[in-house]
Amino acid sequence: MAENYILECSGISKAFGGTQALKDVQLHVRPGEVHALLGENGAGKSTLMKIVIGLYQQDSGTMVFDGKPYQAKGPVDAIKSGISMIHQELNPEPHLTIAESIFLKREDTNGIFLNKRKQNERTQKILDDFGFPYPATTLIRELKLADVQMVEIIRAVSTNAKMIIMDEPTSSLDEQETQHLFRVIRDLKSKGVAIIYISHRMAEIYEICDTVSVFRDGHFIGTSALKDVSNDDLITMMVGRKVENQFPKVDCPIGDVVFKAEHLSGKGFEDISFEVHAGEILGFSGLVGSGRSETMRAIFGMDPLDSGKMYLNGQEFVRKHASDSIRQGVCMVNEDRKNFGLCLFRSIRENTSLPSLPERQKGLFINQSREKREVEDVSKTLLLKAASIEHNAYSLSGGNQQKVVIAKWILAAPKLLILDEPTRGVDVGAKAEIYSLMSKFAAEGMAIIMVSSELPEIMGMSDRVLVYHEGHISGEYFRKDILSGEVTQEVILSSAFGVA
Amino acid sequence: MASSPKTKRAASNQDRIRSLLGQYGIGIVLIIMMIVIAIMEPRFMTPGNIINVATQISINGLLCYGLCLCITTGGIDLTVGAQLALTSCIIGQTMTNMQWPAFLSILAGVGVATLFGFIDGLLIAKFNMFPFVVTLSMQLVIRGLSQVITGGRAVMLTNDWFTGIYSNKLMGIPMPIIIFVVVTIIMYLMLHWTKFGRYIFAVGGNVNAAIASGVSRFWVIVGVYTISGVLAGLASMIYTSKTGSAQSNIGVGYETDAIAAAVLGGTSFAGGIATIPGCVLGIFIIGLIYNGMNMIGVSSYYQSIVKGLIIIGAVMLDMVMNRNKH
Amino acid sequence: MASSPKTKRAASNQDRIRSLLGQYGIGIVLIIMMIVIAIMEPRFMTPGNIINVATQISINGLLCYGLCLCITTGGIDLTVGAQLALTSCIIGQTMTNMQWPAFLSILAGVGVATLFGFIDGLLIAKFNMFPFVVTLSMQLVIRGLSQVITGGRAVMLTNDWFTGIYSNKLMGIPMPIIIFVVVTIIMYLMLHWTKFGRYIFAVGGNVNAAIASGVSRFWVIVGVYTISGVLAGLASMIYTSKTGSAQSNIGVGYETDAIAAAVLGGTSFAGGIATIPGCVLGIFIIGLIYNGMNMIGVSSYYQSIVKGLIIIGAVMLDMVMNRNKH
Amino acid sequence: AEDTTEVPAEGVTYEADVNGDGKIVVGYISKNFTDPFHAPINARAQEYFDQAVKDGVIDEWTGLLDGETDANKQIDRAADCISKQCDIVIFLPAEAEASDPALVQMADAGILVIEVNSKSASCDEKAIAYVGSDDVEAGNMLAQWVVDNCPDGGKFIHCNGILGNSAQIQRTEGMHEIMDQHPEFEMVGDFDTKWDGNLAADAASDSMSKYGDELVAIICDNDGMSSAAQKMCNDNGREDIICIGVDGVEVPLQMVQDGSMKATILQDGVGQINGAISIVESLVKGEAFDPAPVIPFVLVTQDNVADYIQ
Numbered sequence A: 001m002a003e004n005y006i007l008e009c010s011g012i013s014k015a016f017g018g019t020q021a022l023k024d025v026q027l028h029v030r031p032g033e034v035h036a037l038l039g040e041n042g043a044g045k046s047t048l049m050k051i052v053i054g055l056y057q058q059d060s061g062t063m064v065f066d067g068k069p070y071q072a073k074g075p076v077d078a079i080k081s082g083i084s085m086i087h088q089e090l091n092p093e094p095h096l097t098i099a100e101s102i103f104l105k106r107e108d109t110n111g112i113f114l115n116k117r118k119q120n121e122r123t124q125k126i127l128d129d130f131g132f133p134y135p136a137t138t139l140i141r142e143l144k145l146a147d148v149q150m151v152e153i154i155r156a157v158s159t160n161a162k163m164i165i166m167d168e169p170t171s172s173l174d175e176q177e178t179q180h181l182f183r184v185i186r187d188l189k190s191k192g193v194a195i196i197y198i199s200h201r202m203a204e205i206y207e208i209c210d211t212v213s214v215f216r217d218g219h220f221i222g223t224s225a226l227k228d229v230s231n232d233d234l235i236t237m238m239v240g241r242k243v244e245n246q247f248p249k250v251d252c253p254i255g256d257v258v259f260k261a262e263h264l265s266g267k268g269f270e271d272i273s274f275e276v277h278a279g280e281i282l283g284f285s286g287l288v289g290s291g292r293s294e295t296m297r298a299i300f301g302m303d304p305l306d307s308g309k310m311y312l313n314g315q316e317f318v319r320k321h322a323s324d325s326i327r328q329g330v331c332m333v334n335e336d337r338k339n340f341g342l343c344l345f346r347s348i349r350e351n352t353s354l355p356s357l358p359e360r361q362k363g364l365f366i367n368q369s370r371e372k373r374e375v376e377d378v379s380k381t382l383l384l385k386a387a388s389i390e391h392n393a394y395s396l397s398g399g400n401q402q403k404v405v406i407a408k409w410i411l412a413a414p415k416l417l418i419l420d421e422p423t424r425g426v427d428v429g430a431k432a433e434i435y436s437l438m439s440k441f442a443a444e445g446m447a448i449i450m451v452s453s454e455l456p457e458i459m460g461m462s463d464r465v466l467v468y469h470e471g472h473i474s475g476e477y478f479r480k481d482i483l484s485g486e487v488t489q490e491v492i493l494s495s496a497f498g499v500a
Numbered sequence B, C: 001m002a003s004s005p006k007t008k009r010a011a012s013n014q015d016r017i018r019s020l021l022g023q024y025g026i027g028i029v030l031i032i033m034m035i036v037i038a039i040m041e042p043r044f045m046t047p048g049n050i051i052n053v054a055t056q057i058s059i060n061g062l063l064c065y066g067l068c069l070c071i072t073t074g075g076i077d078l079t080v081g082a083q084l085a086l087t088s089c090i091i092g093q094t095m096t097n098m099q100w101p102a103f104l105s106i107l108a109g110v111g112v113a114t115l116f117g118f119i120d121g122l123l124i125a126k127f128n129m130f131p132f133v134v135t136l137s138m139q140l141v142i143r144g145l146s147q148v149i150t151g152g153r154a155v156m157l158t159n160d161w162f163t164g165i166y167s168n169k170l171m172g173i174p175m176p177i178i179i180f181v182v183v184t185i186i187m188y189l190m191l192h193w194t195k196f197g198r199y200i201f202a203v204g205g206n207v208n209a210a211i212a213s214g215v216s217r218f219w220v221i222v223g224v225y226t227i228s229g230v231l232a233g234l235a236s237m238i239y240t241s242k243t244g245s246a247q248s249n250i251g252v253g254y255e256t257d258a259i260a261a262a263v264l265g266g267t268s269f270a271g272g273i274a275t276i277p278g279c280v281l282g283i284f285i286i287g288l289i290y291n292g293m294n295m296i297g298v299s300s301y302y303q304s305i306v307k308g309l310i311i312i313g314a315v316m317l318d319m320v321m322n323r324n325k326h
Numbered sequence D: 001a002e003d004t005t006e007v008p009a010e011g012v013t014y015e016a017d018v019n020g021d022g023k024i025v026v027g028y029i030s031k032n033f034t035d036p037f038h039a040p041i042n043a044r045a046q047e048y049f050d051q052a053v054k055d056g057v058i059d060e061w062t063g064l065l066d067g068e069t070d071a072n073k074q075i076d077r078a079a080d081c082i083s084k085q086c087d088i089v090i091f092l093p094a095e096a097e098a099s100d101p102a103l104v105q106m107a108d109a110g111i112l113v114i115e116v117n118s119k120s121a122s123c124d125e126k127a128i129a130y131v132g133s134d135d136v137e138a139g140n141m142l143a144q145w146v147v148d149n150c151p152d153g154g155k156f157i158h159c160n161g162i163l164g165n166s167a168q169i170q171r172t173e174g175m176h177e178i179m180d181q182h183p184e185f186e187m188v189g190d191f192d193t194k195w196d197g198n199l200a201a202d203a204a205s206d207s208m209s210k211y212g213d214e215l216v217a218i219i220c221d222n223d224g225m226s227s228a229a230q231k232m233c234n235d236n237g238r239e240d241i242i243c244i245g246v247d248g249v250e251v252p253l254q255m256v257q258d259g260s261m262k263a264t265i266l267q268d269g270v271g272q273i274n275g276a277i278s279i280v281e282s283l284v285k286g287e288a289f290d291p292a293p294v295i296p297f298v299l300v301t302q303d304n305v306a307d308y309i310q
Ligand SMILES: Nc1ncnc2c1ncn2[C@@H]1O[C@H](COP(=O)(O)OP(=O)(O)OP(=O)(O)O)[C@@H](O)[C@H]1O
Pocket: A016, A017, A019, A020, A021, A039, A040, A041, A042, A043, A044, A045, A046, A047, A048, A088, A394, A395, A396, A397, A398, A399, A425, A427
């Protein structure tokens, strides 16, 4: 072996029931490098990482870590060997404090009893070093999603591991926090720590990673140095075909005002006024926690509104619950797919038709044959990768789950569709599909609001961009100015920071 | 994609068979039980005894459906035993002591059970209290009320029409079986063919997603506990007619058998998973445990152990046959 | 970042006061109850009666801690009532009928309860069965075993040392109080000051995250059910010493009071939230409901209703005082 | 409270105000509030003592304390009675052995305890009086009725109360005492029916479908079960099956009256509590009383049912 690797996986296979998640894959990671792991949703990235960390056992294949044969029977073994992991979409125990969460399984004790003071002090020091503005005794449940993600990162980093796996660490972070994470990564790298970095955000990959390995459908496609491959090549490797246009935005005529908000105020946002037209994609940009989701949740009827008026097609829009909004044609894809999107253990069919059941009644009963037909149609339109619509949503990969969430709102035929982070955790191929759908529906006269923390997406897809800063609208930009290059990422970012 | 549509379809069919096997695999347990009992006691398989079993299961059957719905929304209804007592006492008091017509008495009894089911649902849905806690406490209140109503005394029911509810036959089929079949069909249609049924699964599967999809958690929760109340009321009507006596100490622990039947039938305590055909199988298994032990002549001291072991064993078998559910 | 560390810290302090108030707000209910009872019946506040109450609560107290742990991991232990019976029968059989020394008998009885707690935990952790189902069925098995062991008969316990466990005093304090206090301290230290306690909260809060951190769900689950078994065994020792008799029909429904105490004490059925001081308050409230109602002379016909309403009311009050917990 | 030997056989006397606080406080620990057999007993006690307090016969009473058919709870209630400084307590033990510490505790505190309905283990030493009957005898009567009415013998089944309960144990024992001497009878089923009429009815229908005409009798530990079982038999056209149980609560009595059941064994609960009440009255007046009045079980058939109904 000429190369000096910290982790070598070879011939790893893993099946879940009938699904072959990994087939004879390999992965070689050097110390001190940031190794990107790319692949479509369901390619098997998380599965391989869970095998490395000991949450799953492979069916066949071997691993070598730090020069020694390695096999983790559980996360404890992995942590002992010097591997830690930031898990994808895994919220830590809500009722523990930050200190308790970071030091879970590594508690400070005097003999058998916990030394809470020492642990809090140690944690506080780590938090302060990180510039994380909370006391160590804050409960996790009191933190915002992004802060929780930071705690996860801090926990992983604080183990002094030789290798850290980061499975989509930035999916709930904004630009600023992402940059913060990158500083941390560079620091770790300089100390010789190896990092496996999984993300669907191509820009990040190019910014921080050295090497890239690509998986497709559970197979290993290849490894190469990042500087040797172009973005398009990578995408082709991942999806097995060329993705012609990453942002297939079709410009279409903008129609009448569909929805108008006047002076909306509520928890996390104040005095928000805007209108959105038929055929328009209105982008909302801003930092995480700037109050975009709160605004959308309030419009949709998931949260209360303190004051303000809304109009739909010229008539006042009054809603108490989400059901009122849906009935009137206002629908929303929530940013939190797992908690607000799907009933994982029910079938794709049931999930998809849920909001639009009232229209699929035949007398007292549901017209199940019509339901089946319509769900099959919409899942074909969305290129949903599922063996059958009778399968549980649980069996789908993340991107395909997201498609089911979108499908259910398409079936509800909304006048206004609010998409909150519509492509979070979705691979490039599926992203392009979702974007082209958005274009298609806009062209059919739907008004679309898209909240996103990914600037390329905002800039690539929006007819108009509104930027949030601490609960207020701090800027408005138009597509023509973005296309002409007059409005750049920096311009939008600075208005998100409230500088402009 | 690596796999061709063909292999996918084959896999899917296989999956379906496995899932069907998983869903109703408990049916195998039922068949095995029937064979074992029939071998040990040939008289088990006589038409008379089969009708006998079907008649006996009706009370637990109705309770089981109510519990199945509550469990499916992620809750539990521990009041059913007490509801049995309360309805019985109301029927007894109004019919025997106040001379109300039987029909009106039944209406009053079932009505009160419905009301208490509604109150349970209200406390759970409106105040966000845990179903276990609410129904555990309400059960005390409901049983207390039945004691107050009757002063602890037993009331005899002499109305022939009423006592006939249990013993009369329609075309050779005892009334309880007819009631049970009708309720089963209604429950099946409701859970698997209506909007409300879908909403029950959605609320049980992921309440936040259900709300975000426009489902009213409030009405679904209130709905299932109210239905559980109605069914407990009907079960009590059958019970009271069967024993010909109304008293406040009946039904203690009846939720146990109903829960066991629901769970054997594949109802998941994680919420969002249940089928009425599954429940029917579960109800028959529980009924057969009792009837089978009585027919075979298992000593009274061992009956409780046998029952416990059969339930654990069946649930475990179901788990093994149907691994991917969890 | 937008807000300075200072402002965040201040908000957190306020939160803490609110959370403390929320956590032990149930104490207010306790104090109100004590005042009301004391006004209505002056003899309530005599040292004799206070010691009386404290002695009475010891059995429910021990059971409550076991349930608290199980509920905190997201489970439930419905076997405790049956465990009470089984341990009692084993102690009775070995001590009276087989002439074992008292100490050995107790060891055997508590040992078997521990074993069954372990089996419960094993079934739940290893086979991923729902705690409700496992313990509901095991309860039947355990009670059945006690019936088999004793042949359904009551066994007298005449060993003075043994019957003294309930009635003897140490420096004027009855033994049950001493046992209860010692167990309370151990449980407090275990839950709030050891790694194991931390892991209980972690598993109850989010089991997947706990596993990913290397916490062994298996041992935590097996651990809490085993502890619940030990505590039920100890409670049974006190019970058996108190009644001086071992029999198989005791303890039916005892889980109800234990669960009620745990829930009043702020133990959340959602898992991951519990405190031992909270449980102590809950245990006292349940004890006072019994003692207080009898001291005041609430008609027994209404006691069950009053008890149910107090539990619902207290939980609701707690909910209102502590909104952000849910 | 143990100097009973000093007084003449026909009566004993005590100082009623045992704690000397100038007040006479009476306690009442019931067996339970749920069993229809106990309802009239509890109701009679409530009625009498409420009136007695009003009339100034006694100063105070505890109200009906609920024993919940649970020895542990009864011991707690006994401690509560001590806390309330009772002088006299009427006590209906739930269990012969397990409830005994309640008696011992109160007697040791000087309280005059009158046991009613069933005896706890040290009743003879510690209680000042016992008013009640003997469950073994009730079991004998159950069996005797079946023996007398089925001269040819045959198969019968037995429905138990909650296993381990004193009444269940003693009635079952009494039943076996007689039945074991009659080889012409065969017990073909012994069911765990938990005092539950519904389960007894199911046991009846199961046994009918198994044994058909061979089944001649169903012996139940109480008549809540026997009346439900008899109804099940009658509904199946098997009025010939003899179902019998102990207690004499409303429903079985009415069934005896209207002929749908042949007999039941009545335990005169109200008679028992009245006996205890008259002892309390004697105590207050300082009169002598009989420490063990006999309230026998009565076989109730259509001939004498009119005397007991209502
Ligand atoms: N526990 C499981 N049970 C059954 N199938 C599973 C399980 N975990 C993963 N799979 C399946 O294995 C395949 C690989 O999943 P994996 O989560 O590794 O994908 P991924 O590459 O991480 O995708 P994403 O980018 O969406 O996170 C998918 O088809 C998924 O459905």
